[in-house]
Amino acid sequence: MGIAVAVAAPAGAQRVAAGKPISADLFGIFFEDLNYAADGGLYAELVQNRSFEYAPSDHEGWHPLTSWDYLHEGFAMGSLSVESAAPLHANNPHYVQLKIENPFQKGLGLRNHGFDGIALTAGEQYDFSLWARVKSGAAVPLLVQLQDAQGKVLAEATLSAQAADWQQYRATLTPTATDAGASLVVLATGKGILDFDMVSLFPKRTFRGRANGLRADLAQSIANLKPKFMRFPGGCLTHGDGLDNLYDWKKTIGPVAQRTAQRNIWGYHQTTGLGYFEYFQFCEDIGAKPIPVVAAGVSCQNSGGSWKIGSTGQQCLPLADMAAYTQDVLDLIEYANGPATSIWGAKRAAAGHPKPFDLQYIGIGNEDKQTPGFRERFKLLYDAVRRQYPTVTVIGTVGPSPKGEDYDQGWAFANQLSVPVVDEHYYEQPKWFLANQRRYDTYDRSKAKVYLGEYASWGNALHNALAEALYMTALERNGDVVQLASYAPLLAKEGHTQWKPDLIYFNNTAVVPSVNYYVQQLFGQNQGDTYHAGVVTPPAGPSADTTAAASCVRDARTGDVIVKLVNLGAQPQPFAIDLTRFEGLKTMATQTTFTGARNAQNTFASPRTVLPKTTAYKISKRFTYSAAPYSLTVLRVRGKR
Known part of the structure; x- marks a missing residue:
């Protein structure tokens, strides 16, 4: 079971009875x-399939334009294709090419629906960027918009793609309204041939x-x-x-x-x-x-x-x-x-x-x-x-x-x-x-x-x-x-x-x-680095081995003693607690209880059905704690380092 270690305490410090050293890295994710x-x-990232690399091998029915819609607003004329010649980088081989023959003012481009829509918060800033190159020799003006589900413009910015080589273009968008199902629109509003890739929208926060x-x-x-x-x-x-x-x-x-x-x-x-x-x-x-x-x-x-x-x-x-x-x-x-x-x-x-x-x-x-x-x-x-x-x-x-x-x-x-x-x-x-x-x-x-x-x-x-x-x-x-x-x-x-x-x-x-x-x-939040056996005595009875359990650990960094009590039964259960081995403990502790109905769940419809509740709790050297049915209780007793 490990080696019991007794630590000599300096004068005035908390005396700690022998405890078993345990892993300081015990609980993680x-x-x-x-x-x-x-x-x-x-x-x-709020843009789905931002680099046009989706494929049927990822998911049945997917392709490089999954999550994108081709837009030709009004009477705009042109075409869109997915290309792979001279890409932005060999590891990112696909990009979109727009050929804009006549933008008719409104332009041609793409709409991205994000991951089940793009969630926007009014007044928050969002960083837009894309990589583009102009193949026609002339600059191509771009209109970038955030739109709600009805097409109302919530934010917009204008850019001008000018370079013949791949170049990154950026803008900051601040929507005027909160919307959970918005979309990103990128339109070319001038004639030309434009390649673009890595279309991105990130919350600044x-x-x-x-x-x-x-x-x-x-x-x-x-x-x-x-x-x-x-x-x-x-x-x-x-x-x-x-x-x-x-x-x-x-x-x-x-x-x-x-x-x-x-x-x-x-x-x-x-x-x-x-x-x-x-x-x-x-x-x-x-x-x-x-x-x-x-x-x-x-x-x-x-x-x-x-x-x-x-x-x-x-x-x-x-x-x-x-x-x-x-x-x-x-x-x-x-x-x-x-x-x-x-x-x-x-x-x-x-x-x-x-x-x-x-x-x-x-x-x-x-x-x-x-x-x-x-x-x-x-x-x-x-x-x-x-x-x-x-x-x-x-x-x-x-x-x-x-x-x-x-x-x-x-x-x-x-x-x-x-x-x-x-x-x-x-x-x-x-x-x-x-x-x-x-x-x-x-x-x-x-x-x-x-x-x-x-x-x-x-x-x-x-x-x-x-x-x-x-x-x-x-x-x-x-x-x-x-x-x-x-x-x-x-x-x-x-x-x-x-x-x-x-x-x-x-x-x-x-x-x-x-x-x-x-x-x-x-x-x-209540981890320790030594385990102390015999501090808590769970309730006796035929079901005690399976429905009630307890532990006691000490956090050397704070000096706190932490007692955890679990009652998986339908009736309150008494736990006898003896803290006499520890000196220098405060009489006031925190009590955190987590309890509810046996089958209670937190859901999207009811996300706060069961939550921990923390209150002050006065302790004695020896006392009995009655744990509620279907509960986890954490008693954190303040000590000295």
Whole structure:
């Protein structure tokens, strides 16, 4: 169970009884571009298919002009085509060409509908840009408008495309009215031939004001979880749908017009506007340690639609290509941690971040089928990282389930290599979490630590969230062997969800945290670095082992003692609390309760059905607390550092 540590306190300081050191990085988040989490979600770009790279391979029926309408206002005459000769950049091969024979004053052009419409707020500023070149030799005037659903102009600007080579043109638009279903219109109002690409509309107010940044309200809801780490860019997304779909971090950095878009394994498109630089920057902005995950030289075993149990579509990179791929992984670490004078550190510095990102963890593989091909390639990568970057902790993988062949073989392989941390995943019914509270009590502390990288109870009702809370008290109790844990998936867009349940639901104008979110938030905001057994005695009785649980941790940074109580039963439950081992505690504490009807949910129609409520609470050295039915309670007792 770990080593009890007693700390000698200086005179006048709080005396702390022996506690078990636990991971200071225990609760964090996992971001995957699933459920339109990136484009149309966290990434603040408002134009869909901005570079005309959509294709049928991304999604059935899609093409380079998906989300665009061709406009020939009034009696304007001309034509539109998608071209690929001499593109803006080889990684961005398609663009639109307009031939304007007669604009008849109103002009020819395109309308973009955004992601289910473009949500605008009156008085807010929006940065418009596009790349264009003039093929006719004469300047081509442009009219840029934001229009509501009825065609009323909410904002407009005029530009003049003049250069024969690709050039970026910019304008700032300030709509006069709020509209959730607006569109962007770009019209050429003079004769000529005009090529244009990378049509963009960004709210000026992004999270932390970052250029090419994140949607402010959605990013803030993530920041409010107070995660200690963030795993990205995905799970299945990372190793992709076949070898040609492996996530290549190098194609996601640098100027956005030079990044390589590709299909998403979840059935849509990735612009990679939200790329590795933005992921690292977001981690830094919210105080979360970055945990990038790279493919282990193999594709997802579900590639090609092989989703049946026992089947595998796993493809392996040829061994002849593994040296180059291994170098890509080492270059990623240099990109994050290398000095600005190094090759890849210089690229980070050129993006505006000369200081290293302090990468401490890297994941290799995700739920991979434990084949000989996987194991051979994982070992090559693991040995190379350990040899060149011994201070970076490698996280391995032991399959998609809490038991079974991949789990057993994965653990055996991890122990054989002495992998320091392995990534366990499981999605289960609430009763599984209740029945498995003791899962980590018997894990061998001398072997690999655990990253519980993906877990959730199947549902977004309060009893699901409380089953997770109950299980999280067990993660705290076993925080010496469970080093990291993250609920999954994180985000889901209304009308575009491939996986449920999820932590945060959103549309273009609203963010609706689930009840599960508030459980994660309460644990995230109340983390500790030592666990103290015997402080809380849960209620006795035949159901106590499964429906009631508690934990006590201490935060050394603040000196606070934090007690969490979970009651998943239909009746109030008494918890006996004994704080006599701690000296110097204040008598006033904060009490945060999260409770409601068993099946209560937060929805778009009723987003505030169940919310935590915080009040002052006076404590004694010994007292009994009656926890409400279907509740999570957090008592935070102020102490001295």
